Amino acid sequence: MAIKEGLRPGGRSARVQESIHSAVRELLEEQERSTLTVPQIAARAGVTPSTIYRRWGDLSTLLADVSLARMRPDSEPAATGSLRGDLLAWAEQYLDEMSSEPGRNMMRDVQCSATPGYCASILGGQLQIILDRHRPNEAVLPSTDRLLNIVVAPIAFRILFAATPLEPQALPELIDIALRP
Numbered sequence: 001m002a003i004k005e006g007l008r009p010g011g012r013s014a015r016v017q018e019s020i021h022s023a024v025r026e027l028l029e030e031q032e033r034s035t036l037t038v039p040q041i042a043a044r045a046g047v048t049p050s051t052i053y054r055r056w057g058d059l060s061t062l063l064a065d066v067s068l069a070r071m072r073p074d075s076e077p078a079a080t081g082s083l084r085g086d087l088l089a090w091a092e093q094y095l096d097e098m099s100s101e102p103g104r105n106m107m108r109d110v111q112c113s114a115t116p117g118y119c120a121s122i123l124g125g126q127l128q129i130i131l132d133r134h135r136p137n138e139a140v141l142p143s144t145d146r147l148l149n150i151v152v153a154p155i156a157f158r159i160l161f162a163a164t165p166l167e168p169q170a171l172p173e174l175i176d177i178a179l180r181p
């Protein structure tokens with residue numbers, strides 16, 4: 001079952017979703033994710049397990065939905081005064097957050113979700129804010145796709161498929177490559 005989009009922003013449905021999301025976040029702080037169960041979440045949220053199964057279908061889809069909600073940025077990317085500086089600050093923060101254990105788990109949860117383009121749209125949106133900020137000052141700007149392919153993809157690949165994340169020292173070179181015309 002896919003994560004239901006288009007739920008009303010207020011009302012009972014939103015309150016139930018927030019209660020369940022909060023229960024998941026709290027339980028993940030208290031115990032290993034491998035021991036987490038739908039009945040535990042339901043009990044903590046004050047709902048029946050059938051409410052969770054009806055809305056999300058299974059535990060992995062619920063975890064993906066909670067992760068997707070956490071991925072939404074709560075502020076604009078840092079403004080350092082230069083395009084390269086803004087991209088470097090953003091990439092360093094992304095690498096740091098996503099290479100942490102919670103970040104890795106979030107990325108794995110999102111991989112299980114039924115919304116494959118969601119992450120690219122969030123990340124692309126953040127990068128577009130940076131590009132728009134520098135549009136008046138730069139003759140040529142890279143596309144968000146170019147930044148996703150050259151800067152973000154190596155970070156995500158190493159986090160998900162390598163023993164160690166990308167070294168932060170590699171970021172300036174990747175950004176320089178992405179900024180070349």
